Amino acid sequence: xxRGRLILMNFIGIIVxxxxxxxxxxxxIQKSNYVSTDNAKVSGDLYTVVAPAAGKVASWNIExxxxxxxxxxxxxxxxEDGEKTxxxxxxxxxxxxxxxxxxx
Numbered sequence: 531x532x533r534g535r536l537i538l539m540n541f542i543g544i545i546v547x548x549x550x551x552x553x554x555x556x557x558x559i560q561k562s563n564y565v566s567t568d569n570a571k572v573s574g575d576l577y578t579v580v581a582p583a584a585g586k587v588a589s590w591n592i593e594x595x596x597x598x599x600x601x602x603x604x605x606x607x608x609x610e611d612g613e614k615t616x617x618x619x620x621x622x623x624x625x626x627x628x629x630x631x632x633x634x
Contacts (some may be wrong), residue, residue: 574622577618577619579616579617581614583611584607585607586607587605587608587629587630588605588607589605590604590605590630590631591605595623597621598621600620600621602617603616604616604617604624
């Protein structure tokens with residue numbers, strides 16, 4: 531076997547060993563720090579937050595994914611009777627918002 535071919539085989543062997551070490555480390559980190567599943571189900575109570583009166587959304591103070599506490603203010607509604615406050619009925623997390631400022 532020639533000297534050049536021996537160096538090439540050693541180099542390829544080192545690359546394969548390094549790839550196995552890096553792949554194993556990545557696999558170990560993923561399995562020890564993260565949980566994964568193909569069929570997860572989440573259960574919880576859903577509450578719909580509704581305005582106390584019809585009107586225009588003057589301000590929207592919360593984003594999706596944020597944690598909220600009971601009676602936190604999430605919006606102000608400008609109605610015929612003045613400005614009304616929209617509050618959260620229970621502690622939880624905002625899952626989805628379907629409203630924007632200045633909407634009716």
